[in-house]
Amino acid sequence: DTAVSQTPKYLVTQMGNDKSIKCEQNLGHDTMYWYKQDSKKFLKIMFSYNNKELIINETVPNRFSPKSPDKAHLNLHINSLELGDSAVYFCASSRGPFTGELFFGEGSRLTVL
Amino acid sequence: AQTVTQSQPEMSVQEAETVTLSCTYDTSESDYYLFWYKQPPSRQMILVIRQEAYKQQNATENRFSVNFQKAAKSFSLKISDSQLGDAAMYFCAYKGVGGSQGNLIFGKGTKLSVKP
Numbered sequence: 001d002t003a004v005s006q007t008p009k010y011l012v013t014q015m016g017n018d019k020s021i022k023c024e025q026n027l028g029h030d031t032m033y034w035y036k037q038d039s040k041k042f043l044k045i046m047f048s049y050n051n052k053e054l055i056i057n058e059t060v061p062n063r064f065s066p067k068s069p070d071k072a073h074l075n076l077h078i079n080s081l082e083l084g085d086s087a088v089y090f091c092a093s094s095r096g097p098f099t100g101e102l103f104f105g106e107g108s109r110l111t112v113l
Numbered sequence: 114a115q116t117v118t119q120s121q122p123e124m125s126v127q128e129a130e131t132v133t134l135s136c137t138y139d140t141s142e143s144d145y146y147l148f149w150y151k152q153p154p155s156r157q158m159i160l161v162i163r164q165e166a167y168k169q170q171n172a173t174e175n176r177f178s179v180n181f182q183k184a185a186k187s188f189s190l191k192i193s194d195s196q197l198g199d200a201a202m203y204f205c206a207y208k209g210v211g212g213s214q215g216n217l218i219f220g221k222g223t224k225l226s227v228k229p
Contacts, residue, residue, distance in 0.1 A: 042221055099134075102160075106156060107158075
């Protein structure tokens, strides 16, 4: 059983399209995250939810909209995709916002043409 | 704001030898977590080792150990008896325990190559 699973693992799409990435964790964790890894491998937090409530919202264009239907799921929707959105997006979870390590999904590689 | 610095973009080690990856961080908090994550070519982020700042004893996980110097804000990773499977990007990360510091802040990574 995969602890943190993301779908799809690869997306290739045209500029201007809208796309979603789904994330689910079966660890019973309260907190979930979206990280973006750019072409230089730098990882940066985008959003964090704790028990379905947004607790971290870094400086991210409002074309990015996270949604947490329950504490086991955190989805990322991206509108009007741009070339600069090409990256690997990682979902992660932790027991709580201030406790312990993060467990990561396998990442979703988004390529915008 | 907290920052994490990895000053070695790339490192290389001979199989079976020992290598140390450097990490320094900046924070005004007294309690926090520090981690080393490994990212092999498969892209998966794998936790290698963790350290709670309040613990003076350095964490150890099999061939992986850390040298945690709280006053110097240094957190280096030592890999002993290096294996080919250790080749990966290694990220040092910081996590605060209060306020808005719940997220994991990463360094820019060190790419480790292992030579047979």
